[in-house]
Amino acid sequence: MSGAGLVSRCAAALVDVGVLAAANALIGIVLGGIRYTLQGPPYALPSLPGWAFGVSNWVLVVLYLTASWTLTGRTPGQLVLGLRVVTETGRPPGAVRALVRALVCVAFPVGVLWTLVSRDTRAVHDLVAGTTLGYDPAVRGAAR
Amino acid sequence: MGADGAQRRPAAVRVAGRAGRLLAGGAGLTVRGLTGLVAPPGQAGGPIVVVGTRLGEAALGLTALAGRRVLDVAAGVAMPVEAAASVMMRSGGSVARRTGVARRVDRLARIGRDEQRRNERMAADLLRSAWRRSVAQALADADVEAALAGVDLDAIVARVDVDAVVERVGVPELVERVLDDVDLGRIVRESSAGMAAETVDAVRWRSAGADRALNGFIDRVVLRRSPRDGSRSPP
Numbered sequence: 584m585s586g587a588g589l590v591s592r593c594a595a596a597l598v599d600v601g602v603l604a605a606a607n608a609l610i611g612i613v614l615g616g617i618r619y620t621l622q623g624p625p626y627a628l629p630s631l632p633g634w635a636f637g638v639s640n641w642v643l644v645v646l647y648l649t650a651s652w653t654l655t656g657r658t659p660g661q662l663v664l665g666l667r668v669v670t671e672t673g674r675p676p677g678a679v680r681a682l683v684r685a686l687v688c689v690a691f692p693v694g695v696l697w698t699l700v701s702r703d704t705r706a707v708h709d710l711v712a713g714t715t716l717g718y719d720p721a722v723r724g725a726a727r
Numbered sequence: 728m729g730a731d732g733a734q735r736r737p738a739a740v741r742v743a744g745r746a747g748r749l750l751a752g753g754a755g756l757t758v759r760g761l762t763g764l765v766a767p768p769g770q771a772g773g774p775i776v777v778v779g780t781r782l783g784e785a786a787l788g789l790t791a792l793a794g795r796r797v798l799d800v801a802a803g804v805a806m807p808v809e810a811a812a813s814v815m816m817r818s819g820g821s822v823a824r825r826t827g828v829a830r831r832v833d834r835l836a837r838i839g840r841d842e843q844r845r846n847e848r849m850a851a852d853l854l855r856s857a858w859r860r861s862v863a864q865a866l867a868d869a870d871v872e873a874a875l876a877g878v879d880l881d882a883i884v885a886r887v888d889v890d891a892v893v894e895r896v897g898v899p900e901l902v903e904r905v906l907d908d909v910d911l912g913r914i915v916r917e918s919s920a921g922m923a924a925e926t927v928d929a930v931r932w933r934s935a936g937a938d939r940a941l942n943g944f945i946d947r948v949v950l951r952r953s954p955r956d957g958s959r960s961p962p
Contacts, residue, residue, distance in 0.1 A: 585955060588938025594930070655821050665931040675825075699945045702955055704938075718935060 586704040586715045587666050592695055598660030603647060607640070641689060648685035653678045665719040676714050684712035740798055740805070747794070751787065 611628045619626045631639070651658040656675030657667045668684070670676050676684065687694065687708035694707025701710075709715055762776070823829040946954045 587935070588942050590937035590941060591934040594934050654818050663927060663930070664934055699942070700950070704942060704955065 586698065586701075586706075586709060586717055587664075588704055589695065589698050591664050591666055591718075592698065592706070592716065595658065595660035595664040595666055598663050599647075599658050600660075602659050603640075603644060606643070606647075644689055645682070645685045648688060649678065649681045652676055652681035652684065661716070666716055667719055668714050668716050670714055676712065680712050680714065684708050684714055687711045740801055744794070744798060 614629045615626060618629065648658060651661075652668050652675065655662075656669065661667060668676055668681075670680065691707060697707045697710070698704050703715075705715055820829070823832070943954055946952055
């Protein structure tokens with residue numbers, strides 16, 4: 584079974600980035616509101632040192648990807664683009680497989696370019712985790 | 728925050744607001760009727776009555792202002808809660824589907840639905856038989872022919888002043904109220920939801936087509952190999 588191409592993957596990633604940015608902003612606003620309630624004015628967004636912000640976002644992204652793939656087999660971005668992650672058996676990945684895929688995805692994002700060369704259009708994180716990012720049946724007709 | 732704001736509120740909040748309004752209106756009408764009975768018509772009433780009325784109106788104004796603020800805050804809180812709840816419901820549904828809980832729930836729901844249908848049928852039968860019996864009783868008791876013979880329809884019709892009736896009903900007001908009740912927001916929401924679904928479909932097909940084109944280009948021009956199965960065009 585061949586996977587989805589680079590354009591769909593990038594578009595889905597773009598949507599996911601938007602979702603995560605919104606979640607980030609919401610968390611910041613809520614934390615700022617809590618601090619404002621406890622300590623009084625002025626209202627300010629919480630300021631984190633650069634490394635803490637990076638690490639917390641890294642963890643957030645990995646959790647987001649793992650939870651999405653384990654629970655529904657797709658992230659919100661992939662839902663919009665009509666894609667889903669399946670294993671060899673055609674089912675959504677388990678928690679460990681999803682975690683591995685998320686870790687490789689975050690640590691080595693350039694691996695998505697392997698879809699251009701790969702015979703069955705799989706990225707590096709697909710190969711490592713033994714998964715395929717395929718089209719939903721409704722969309723597959725258009726890709727053929 | 729006027730009628731525009733009221734449209735954005737959730738249905739439950741709107742219903743609560745309307746119920747409160749009805750309650751207050753009914754209470755006001757009762758009070759006014761009672762004071763009208765006590766004081767003879769044409770007299771403004773003593774200063775105590777005036778001051779009391781003014782204070783009561785001020786309290787009502789305060790309540791209305793506070794209620795409006797509370798409703799605004801509630802609506803602001805309800806929106807993210809609603810969104811989060813819908814996300815939870817969706818993911819919960821998919822988890823239930825995967826674990827087989829959904830099948831069991833479906834079975835229970837079917838049993839419950841059958842039971843409810845039976846209850847409804849029984850209630851309807853009961854109602855129908857009671858209705859038939861009471862109507863038959865009433866018809867047996869009444870002597871319709873005699874009553875009709877004593878009525879002079881022409882005289883009644885001649886006495887009706889149609890213009891006054893129309894004026895009393897207040898057609899323009901009625902039309903305005905009906906137009907107010909037509910939920911324009913819902914109509915816009917529904918049609919925009921349809922448009923959103925079409926847009927998503929278009930995005931999916933476009934991106935899948937772009938995938939195919941890109942893969943085909945790489946295979947044919949860059950790597951010079953036979954096209955992969957995902958990008959093969961139909962024979």
